[in-house]
Amino acid sequence: MTTVAVFVRPPEPGTVLESCVDTGAVTAAEAADLYAAMVRDVCAAVEASGGELLVNYRPVNADDPTGPVEDDESLAAVRDVVDEALSxxxxxxxxxxxxTSFSxxxxxxxxHLLEREEVKSAAVVRPTAALLERRHVDSAAMKLRQSEVVLxxxxxxxxxYAGFTDPIDFEDAFAPPEVETVTDRACDGGLDVDFIEMVPVAESPSGFATLLSHIRARQRAGLRIPPRTSAVLDDxxxxxxxxxxSLAVGRD
Structure with missing residues (x-):
């Protein structure tokens, strides 16, 4: 079983999907609603898989120079978002x-998961990867039986998604281009790397447009779509x- 950590922050307007707001694709309030929907779809996919869901929440005092501490208000806000999606x-x-950084x-x-809790494999997932499905998580888990790193x-x-059975040198490991940097760190450490299929993330305007395009195409083809994210996009x-x-986000 892979422990899958989804990195979530309270979906407050002005704090999520900022680059998409800056380009005018969505308003700050719309971004918060969309982010919450994506979090729910991603967490539901992880729960439905064979992995263990770990929600890593970002506290409101995360930028405090004394260091982030557990924050009941932030935890409650994140729970309110996630609990609605879980069976x-x-x-x-x-x-x-x-x-102090994603890396x-x-x-x-x-x-911590690999060395302190001694889990067999651990993964990190971005909550804006709304098209992530249980099959992706399970496919990665199978590949982690043969390779130490799966992306x-x-x-x-x-x-x-980034899964590991052995730690790498994580200092600036997710510096752009992330997929190359993480792979380089793994290979430098003598670890094998494998990949599952590409999953768009709405971390940038182009990523948001790509995710939106994929969802619309899947809707038209009658294939599975992330229900909560799709509902917000439709609204x-x-x-x-x-x-x-280039690809951009427009409105009907």
Missing amino acids: DPGSARYEVQVG ARAGNTVT APATDGGVA LGLRAEAVDD
Whole structure:
């Protein structure tokens, strides 16, 4: 069983999907609703898989120079979002994020799980990878039996899922392009790397447009879509469109 850590922050307007807000794709309030929907779909997919769901929450005092501490208000806000999506809310674990960067937070979590809790494999997942399905998590778990590191590449050279059976050197390991940097660190440490299929993440305007385009295509084809994310996109009337030979987000 892989322990899968989803890195979540309270979905407050102005604190999530900032780059998409800055480009005018969505308002701050819409971004908060969309982020919450993506968190729910991703956590539901992990719960449905053979993995163990660990919700790593980002406290509101995360940027305090004395270091982040457990925060009941932030934990309650994250629980309110996640619990709605789970068939068994009590099965999810919640732990505060520790670290000044994503690389540090991911490294602290993975290293703790592998070395302190002695789990067989640990993974980190971005909550904006709304198209992540249980099959992705289970496929990665199977590959982790043969390779020490398994990645799901994302848009913009990013990583949607990163699974490990052995720690790597995590210092700046998720520096762009993330998929190359993590792979380099693993190979430098003598570890084998494998991949599952690409999963878009809405971490940037282009990633958001790609995710939206994939969801609309899957809707048209009658294939599985992330239900909560799709419902918000439908309510907002968002669609992907070509602008100056690149993909952008528009409205109906």
